[in-house]
Amino acid sequence: MIPRTLLVAARAFDGSLSAQRVASAIGRGLRAGGLPEPDLCPLTLESEAPAALRELLATVDFDARMRRARAVIVGIGRLEERALLGSATLEIASRARQAGVPAYAVTGANALDPFDARILDLQVILEASNTRALVAAGRKLAGLV
Helix, strand or coil, X not given: CCCCCEEEEECCECCCECHHHHHHHHHXXXXXXXXXXXXXXXXXXXXXXXXXXXXXXHHCCHHHHHHHCCEEEEEEEEECHHHCCCCHHHHHHHHHHHHCCCEEEEEEEEXXXXXXXXXXXXXXXXXXXXXXHHHHHHHHHHCCC
């Protein structure tokens, strides 16, 4: 049986870290924690419109990749209640929950209260604001997933 990999879906962190760098750093941490190469899915959006996000997720074959994964890790610059509606985090967490795939988050700043975090059904939310911290978060997640 082929072991199921992890899917790392990442957005840029406030312009300071590109989506690719965020996904790669988390992936390095997962590998350092003894897990196989994750499926990296950097998400770069031209528009923040929900339709643009759905189109991007379809383009990168997100749903099929997610169903093949044993867990999804969302990398996002900031988690806050007012930014959840129509966000990549909400969309990905909802799709994961509906598919029975656990979701985790790595964020530069977590401003969610416990109720909002529970609504997203995220198993764990880790804060990491730079590349080194993203790698450390990935290593920590390796022991949790």
